[in-house]
Amino acid sequence: MTQTILKVNHLKKEFNDSYRVKALDDVSLEVKEGEILGVVGESGSGKSTLAKVITRLQNADAGDVFLCGENITRLKGNTLRKCYRQMGMVFQDASGSFDQRLSIGKSIDEVLENFTDMNEKERTEETERLLEAVGLKKDYRKRRPSQLSGGECQRAAIARAISVKPKLLICDEATSALDVSMQAQIVELIKRLAEEMNMAVLFISHDLALVSSLCDRVAVMYHGSVVEQGEAYEVISSPKNEYTKQLRASAFCIET
Ligand SMILES: Nc1ncnc2c1ncn2[C@@H]1O[C@H](COP(=O)(O)OP(=O)(O)O)[C@@H](O)[C@H]1O
Numbered sequence: 607m608t609q610t611i612l613k614v615n616h617l618k619k620e621f622n623d624s625y626r627v628k629a630l631d632d633v634s635l636e637v638k639e640g641e642i643l644g645v646v647g648e649s650g651s652g653k654s655t656l657a658k659v660i661t662r663l664q665n666a667d668a669g670d671v672f673l674c675g676e677n678i679t680r681l682k683g684n685t686l687r688k689c690y691r692q693m694g695m696v697f698q699d700a701s702g703s704f705d706q707r708l709s710i711g712k713s714i715d716e717v718l719e720n721f722t723d724m725n726e727k728e729r730t731e732e733t734e735r736l737l738e739a740v741g742l743k744k745d746y747r748k749r750r751p752s753q754l755s756g757g758e759c760q761r762a763a764i765a766r767a768i769s770v771k772p773k774l775l776i777c778d779e780a781t782s783a784l785d786v787s788m789q790a791q792i793v794e795l796i797k798r799l800a801e802e803m804n805m806a807v808l809f810i811s812h813d814l815a816l817v818s819s820l821c822d823r824v825a826v827m828y829h830g831s832v833v834e835q836g837e838a839y840e841v842i843s844s845p846k847n848e849y850t851k852q853l854r855a856s857a858f859c860i861e862t
């Protein structure tokens with residue numbers, strides 16, 4: 607039976623700075639192993655907040671996040687650390703997510719050192735294997751982030767994210783800073799890795815056309831709520847929600 611890797615139940619998160627924003631307003635969704643769920647919506651719709659609450663970079667006000675059946679919403683300390691072995695994250699700013707003073711290899715090595723029992727030689731071999739798995743030459747491990755192109759840096763960030771062999775990979779606008787042909791290559795890479803590693807992927811993007819080329823299912827967010835979700839093909843070919851219709855019209859240049 608296909609296992610549910612991520613289950614998000616009625617998540618709520620408000621910000622109360624100068625005014626009140628419901629960044630997540632009762633969000634529920636799930637992703638199964640090997641499945642790619644696209645989360646799409648305009649800027650400010652709550653997508654990054656969703657990623658941050660799932661990865662516990664922020665705490666939810668209400669609701670639950672289950673990872674492989676375990677409720678991780680309120681985990682702390684060592685138990686939270688353990689659950690990070692099961693999640694990988696890739697952000698828009700790949701270069702900025704690396705320590706600029708360290709080589710790419712050292713950054714990946716640190717993750718392996720933290721989360722596995724490998725010795726130094728095994729970690730070096732594994733780093734080289736990971737770099738090759740994402741389409742980079744193994745001697746890239748000696749380079750600094752500034753010595754990589756945007757696309758290469760994103761590949762290196764993916765290598766680091768999958769180094770813990772996560773059950774869930776979260777990509778938040780991971781291809782948004784790249785040009786179109788590089789975007790397509792990274793999307794192909796994510797698709798291949800999801801299949802090979804049987805990973806669940808939450809692929810967050812403002813770009814419906816891109817999401818539709820990659821994802822099995824799509825959840826459309828608007829003002830903190832999921833207004834529509836379903837099979838990618840159905841959501842895109844016959845959207846039911848008014849906002850999805852608008853998003854589709856602008857993504858595919860269709861007149862409404
Ligand atoms: N740390 C924060 N403090 C106050 N408001 C925030 C914070 N993070 C996000 N928001 C607000 O929450 C809403 C959702 O933001 P975000 O999740 O970043 O959206 P998206 O990733 O879809 O662009 C926005 O209105 C944003 O201004």
Ligand SMILES: [Mg+2]
Pocket residue numbers: 653654655779
């Ligand atoms: Mg965002």
